[in-house]
Every structure is written in C-alpha cells, then in structure tokens.
Amino acid sequence: MKYTWFSFFLSLVAIRFYGMATDNQSPQIYFFVAAVTVIVFLLTYISELKINPKWMVPIGITLIAQMIGISHIISVSDWGTVLSADTSIPFTFVNPDNYQGLAAEYATVGWMSRSLNYSLLLGIVYKICGVSSLIGEMLSVLFYYSSLELFVKTVRYYDIKIINSEEFKISFLILLFYPQLISESIQIHRELLIIYLLSFSLFFFVKWWKTSKYVYIFLSMIPVVLAGILHGGSIFLAVGIALSIILYSSSRLEAKITVKTFSYLILLLFIGIFVMSRVDFDKFNNLDVTTLALERGNSTGIGGSGYTAGISIGNPILSAIVNTPIKMFYFLFSPLPHNWRGIMDVISFLMSSLLYLIPFFVVLKDKIMNRLDDNLAWSIFLSLGIFSIPFAWGVSNSGTAIRHRSKIIIWLVFLILLLLKNRKSNLKGKSK
Structure with missing residues (x-):
C-alpha cells in the first residue's frame, strides 16, 4: 500500500507544480500526467495486490473513468481556480457540504466558518501541499483504491x-464498477475516508474471527470510532461488532445467552449510552428525555425519514418498536418501485437497492431454512442491520439513503462473497 500512495502523490505533485509553472493555463498537461499516473499506478497497484495481472484491464477502465470524471469537473470551472485557493468554484456540483471551501478557508486563514472534521483534515493537507481541489479529488480516489486493497487482503486472510x-471475481467486479462508489470516489467528501476506515475494521474483525485474539477486536473498533468522528451514525457498526463477539464465535453456530454473555450485553448497553452521549449526531443533538430522538426522526422537516410514512403511534417506545424495522427497510432498499419518480430512480434501484436487497434476502432465507453454515456471514448481517438504525431514523430521502449506505459497501460485498461461497458448498453437498 505504501508504494501505491507514493506513486499517486508523485503524480499529484507533478500536476500541481506544472500547473503553477505554466501560470495555470495548460489543462492539457493534466491529461498527459493523468495518463502517466494510470500506467505507473496500475503497475504498482497490481504488484501490491498480488492478484492476476489480467485485473489490470478492469482496474484501468475504472481509473480512466475516474480521471474523465475529474476532468469533467475541472472543465465546468476554470483551470486556474482549481489549482488555487479561490473557493468560488461551484463545488455544490460535487460537494454538497462544501468541504473544499472550508478546507481552503482553514489552510489560508487558519479557521473555518463552519466546523466539519473532514474539512479540518483536508485543510491540514492543504497547508502542507497547497490549496487545490485536485488534491482533494485525488485523495478520494486514493481512499477508494486503498479500500479495495484492504478488501483483497481481507479475502486472502480469510481463505487464500x-x-x-x-466468487472473488464477482465480488471484486462489483466494487470496481459500482456506480455510486465510482461517483463518490471523485468527490471532495468524507464518504471515501469513512469507507476506508470501515474496511480496516472488517480486516481486523475477520482476523479476530480466524484467530480468536481479542487484540484484533480492539483494532477493529478503533477505525469505527474514527469513522464515528466523521459521521456519528458510523459508530453503530461497533455495536453490531460487539454483539457478534458476545453472541457468536467461529466454533458456535447458534447464539447462546448465558450469565456471562448477558453481563456483557448489559455492559455494552452502558458503554453505548456513554459513547452516544458524546458523539455528534447533528440532527439528534440537544434532545431531552421527553422529546426522544424518534420523535424528531418522524419529522420530515427536521431530519427524520419522512419518506417512510411512519405509522403514527402515540406511545414513543411502541412507535420505535413498530417503525424502526420499517424505516430500516426503506433505508437499505430505497428507492422502492412504488416511489419511483422516473428512469433515474429505476436505475438507482437496479444498481443500488438490489445490491443490498438480494444478499439480505438470501441471508434470512438461508438462516430460516438452516442452509447458512457460516455464522461469520450472519454476524456481518447483524452488524450491518444495527448500523442502519440511526440512518433509518435520520435521512429524509432515498438519495441520501443511497449515499449513507455506501459507507458499508466493503462489508456488504464481503457478505456477498461469503454467501456465494456458502451457496457453492451447499450445491456440492447436494451433488454428493
């Protein structure tokens, strides 16, 4: 991974300084250096992945598509402003939270008019390298490929x-050509860093599963906490991981509640309450006991999943019990056919919703029919389900839901890999 990062930043520095030397008037050099970047990066990346060189073709296609996307973003603005601290570029086109503008503000004047953790991180990079939206975009691309590399390492560690x-070919191709992921990878946004951190979490979680060494659980939790700093909802993945550790093990197929596991569950509850009280959840901040987060979650105007058309129940606890599964369903699988507004919603359903719907359906079906022999798959399913709870209550439209659920894409695709492997084992068993 270190050589991949080095080759990418070397290209980035070349683009940056050539643009400055030519008075920022030569966008053509971007395409030349980008072409060199593709060649150098592919050779370095394939060697570090240690996979079949044939993968250079699909990886190259994705990388070229990302370069074209970045060049399009540059073409709708002025090349000179892309390589400068000017924040007048219409970053709302790719950057709804204006991370670029705030990062440039921090790098140039030392403070931000609005506090965003990712902007602070990007601002520190800009202080070192100079303010350039190209750096922010390329950094997202780098997080994307580093996440794929962690996925490959996780698979190799699980079963070389x-x-x-x-099964690996299918899962890796999904990650390479998943439209939402490619789109986000060329934007100046926190999503790719969160995906990268959660990829680390999966890597260490699988290491714990294989070795039963609890140091890997600690290492698995750290990236989730860091992701939670970037977006509070991400911390819920830690709850799912903790439940998996308490209820399951690689040697036990069914959950077993004992006095010991029950004590751990109570401890987890108290730790969860302590952590949640100190994490910034934005839309659900400053709520007293009588208000409850779920009441705000039912409000279309203040940040709750209005598109779920929640069932109105007077008792807030009962409302949470009834509405939470419904909201989770909408968050994970929206846009659903009954609320399609046009052809783009149909494409979003086929490209995004089905990617989540099919594996979740297969897990539940195989579990009910006692065909799911791999409880690692069930543990990941449980973790992803719990992860979806805060987002289910916190988003108000399917577009935002699609963006937020991409945070768990590496976990989801690893789940798909396990399901394909499990299905193959079941078919072999039948043929004997």
Missing part, C-alpha cells in the same frame, strides 16, 4: 484459495 475463485 478464494482469491482465484469465481
């Missing part, structure tokens, strides 16, 4: 034989 299997 899978690397050359059809």
Whole structure:
C-alpha cells in the first residue's frame, strides 16, 4: 500500500507544480500526467495486490473513468481556480457540504466558518501541499483504491484459495464498477475516508474471527470510532461488532445467552449510552428525555425519514418498536418501485437497492431454512442491520439513503462473497 500512495502523490505533485509553472493555463498537461499516473499506478497497484495481472484491464477502465470524471469537473470551472485557493468554484456540483471551501478557508486563514472534521483534515493537507481541489479529488480516489486493497487482503486472510475463485471475481467486479462508489470516489467528501476506515475494521474483525485474539477486536473498533468522528451514525457498526463477539464465535453456530454473555450485553448497553452521549449526531443533538430522538426522526422537516410514512403511534417506545424495522427497510432498499419518480430512480434501484436487497434476502432465507453454515456471514448481517438504525431514523430521502449506505459497501460485498461461497458448498453437498 505504501508504494501505491507514493506513486499517486508523485503524480499529484507533478500536476500541481506544472500547473503553477505554466501560470495555470495548460489543462492539457493534466491529461498527459493523468495518463502517466494510470500506467505507473496500475503497475504498482497490481504488484501490491498480488492478484492476476489480467485485473489490470478492469482496474484501468475504472481509473480512466475516474480521471474523465475529474476532468469533467475541472472543465465546468476554470483551470486556474482549481489549482488555487479561490473557493468560488461551484463545488455544490460535487460537494454538497462544501468541504473544499472550508478546507481552503482553514489552510489560508487558519479557521473555518463552519466546523466539519473532514474539512479540518483536508485543510491540514492543504497547508502542507497547497490549496487545490485536485488534491482533494485525488485523495478520494486514493481512499477508494486503498479500500479495495484492504478488501483483497481481507479475502486472502480469510481463505487464500478464494482469491482465484469465481466468487472473488464477482465480488471484486462489483466494487470496481459500482456506480455510486465510482461517483463518490471523485468527490471532495468524507464518504471515501469513512469507507476506508470501515474496511480496516472488517480486516481486523475477520482476523479476530480466524484467530480468536481479542487484540484484533480492539483494532477493529478503533477505525469505527474514527469513522464515528466523521459521521456519528458510523459508530453503530461497533455495536453490531460487539454483539457478534458476545453472541457468536467461529466454533458456535447458534447464539447462546448465558450469565456471562448477558453481563456483557448489559455492559455494552452502558458503554453505548456513554459513547452516544458524546458523539455528534447533528440532527439528534440537544434532545431531552421527553422529546426522544424518534420523535424528531418522524419529522420530515427536521431530519427524520419522512419518506417512510411512519405509522403514527402515540406511545414513543411502541412507535420505535413498530417503525424502526420499517424505516430500516426503506433505508437499505430505497428507492422502492412504488416511489419511483422516473428512469433515474429505476436505475438507482437496479444498481443500488438490489445490491443490498438480494444478499439480505438470501441471508434470512438461508438462516430460516438452516442452509447458512457460516455464522461469520450472519454476524456481518447483524452488524450491518444495527448500523442502519440511526440512518433509518435520520435521512429524509432515498438519495441520501443511497449515499449513507455506501459507507458499508466493503462489508456488504464481503457478505456477498461469503454467501456465494456458502451457496457453492451447499450445491456440492447436494451433488454428493
């Protein structure tokens, strides 16, 4: 991974300084250096992944698509302003939270008019490298490929034989050509860093699963906490991981509640309450006991999932019990056919919603029919379900839901890989 980062930043520095030397009037050099970047990066990346060189073609296609996307963003603005501290570029086109503008503000004047953790991080990078939206965009691309590399390392650690299997090919192609992920990877946004951190979490979680060494649980939790600093809802993945540790193990197929596990569950509850009280949840801040987060979650105007058309129940606790599964369903699988507004919603459903709907359906079906022999898959399913709870109550439209659920894409695709492997094992068992 270190050589991949080095080759990418070397190209970035070349683009940056050539643009300055030519008075920022030569966008053509971007395409030349980008082409060199593609070649150098591909050779470095494939060697570090240690996979079949044939993967250079699909990886190259994705990288070229990302370069074209970045060049399009540059073409709708002025090349000179892309390489300068001017924040007048219409970053709302790719950057709804204006991370670029705030980062440039921090790098140039030392403070931000609005506090965003990712902008602070990006601002520190800009202080070192100079203010350039190109740096922010390329950094997102780098987080994307580093996440893919962590996925490959996770698969290799789980079972090295899978690397050359059809199951791996399918799952890796999903990550390479998933439209939402490619789109986000060229934006100046926190999403790719969160995906990268949660990829680390999965890597260490699988290491714990294989070795039963609890140091890996600690290492798995750290990236989730860091992701929670960037977006409070991400911290809920830690709750799912903790439940998996308490209820399951690699040697036990069914959850078993004992005095010990029950004590751990109570401890987890208190730790969860303590952590949640100190994490910034934005829309759900400053709520007293009588208001409750779920009441705000039912409000379309203040940040709650209005598109779920929640069932109105007077008792807030009962309302949470009834509405939470419904809201989780909408968050994970929206846009659903009954609320399609046009062809783009149909495409979003086919490209995004089905990617979540099919594996979740298969997990539940196989579990009910006792065909799910791998409880690692069930543990990941449980973790992803719990992760969806705060987002289910906090988003108000399917577009935002699609963006937020992409945070768990590496976990989801690893789940798909396990399900494909499980299905293959079941078919072999039947043929004997």
